[in-house]
Amino acid sequence: MPPAPTATLRQQRLGAELRRLRERAGLTSTAAAALLGGPQARISNIEAGRYAVSADRVRTLARNYSCADEEYVDALAAMTGGRMRGWWEEYRVTLPSGLLDLAELEHHATALRVAVTVHMPGLLQTPEHARATMREAVPPLRSYEIEHRVSYRVKRQAVLFESPPTPYTAIVHEAALRMGFGGPEAARAQLHYLLEMSEDSTITIRVLPFGQTGFPASGQPITYAVGQVPQLDTVVLDTDHGCEFLDAEAQLNRYRCVLDRMESRALPEPKSRDLIQRIAQDL
Structure with missing residues (x-):
């Protein structure tokens, strides 16, 4: 071939x-x-x-x-064949290849687990929140580059609404809920969107509140994409220099443990929704 x-x-x-x-x-x-x-x-x-x-x-x-x-x-x-012409291919000229690989990975995952500290999970961001965070990029992005990335991020969210949808679990630190990207109105809309999405039976949102005595991670966003079999799981770390993909057995075991420990310290879903609601009301 x-x-x-x-x-x-x-x-x-x-x-x-x-x-x-x-x-x-x-x-x-x-x-x-x-x-x-x-x-x-x-x-x-x-x-x-x-x-x-x-x-x-x-x-x-x-x-x-x-x-x-x-x-x-x-x-x-099942992974064989030529390049799949997924929707992400239309962004190949305008976005880094790592972002396209992330979209392809999410598309094929059987479940997704994420943990974030400062930003909202990418698949749960409103366009205005995404736009506000991208305005903080270093070096700065041009307006058209921001819009390309916002549309790409919105299209990634389709995995949550497909039939069947991809099960999604997000551990969100309270710090991310209080960052206020885009100002009070945009931040309030983002929190209300989290509450709306948390009502979906395939989406789990749990908050890791301030006051915990420990934090079992470095603070960088983590995505754990579950494969068809455990050997094909993948960890994605969102770093300043782009996406870093990990798949060695020891790395997978480590990040499974990290996410398990974070989940064990996060609030249950009802209390997480209550906290999100209170923070939204305070804005």
């Missing part, structure tokens, strides 16, 4: 998983290519995500690597 013009995060992840399977089997890329009946470069290109690979070939590779986990192999096979 021809090489992909630019490997997406999903294609890179499939290649990385196939490389892990090969290494666990104790095979070199040359030996794997011999089993497949092709040149070593073919294995290297597949593992780098540069070549599209069919579901049948993934199953053949898994068999060659003695992988007996059928659920895992089925999930890998």
Whole structure:
């Protein structure tokens, strides 16, 4: 198959998983290519995500690597094919590739868990809140760049309304509720939107209030995208230099623990809604 013009995060992840399977089997890329009946470069290109690979070939590779986990192999096979022309592709020229990878990741996730400290969760932001936060970007964004990013963020929210919707759990620190981006009116509208969204049966919003004696995270926004199988989970850290994607087993275990501890210290849903309501009334 021809090489992909630019490997997406999903294609890179499939290649990385196939490389892990090969290494666990104790095979070199040359030996794997011999089993497949092709040149070593073919294995290297597949593992780098540069070549599209069919579901049948993934199953053949898994068999060659003695992988007996059928659920895992089925999930890998489902990741095959060329670049999916998702809605995010229309932003490829105007937005960083990491943002497009984030949208693709959210689209394929079976559930999403997020934790935020200063900003509202991206999938729960009103356009005006998103616009106000983007005006604080360093270096500054031009007006048209802000509007591109706002429309992109709004379109990402479709995963919450699809049929079926993606289950979504957000841990929001009280600090984020009190930041007031965009002024009192915009901040009040944002809090009312959180309350509205919290009534949805597939959306859970819990507040981590001031006064907790500990905080089991660094403060940077965390997104945990649940895959078809646990091996295909992904953590996304929102950093000043862009999105950082993590998928090593130790990293996944660490952030699962971090999110579990944050949830254990957050208010229950009814008390979280009460606190959001009180803060909105004070604005």
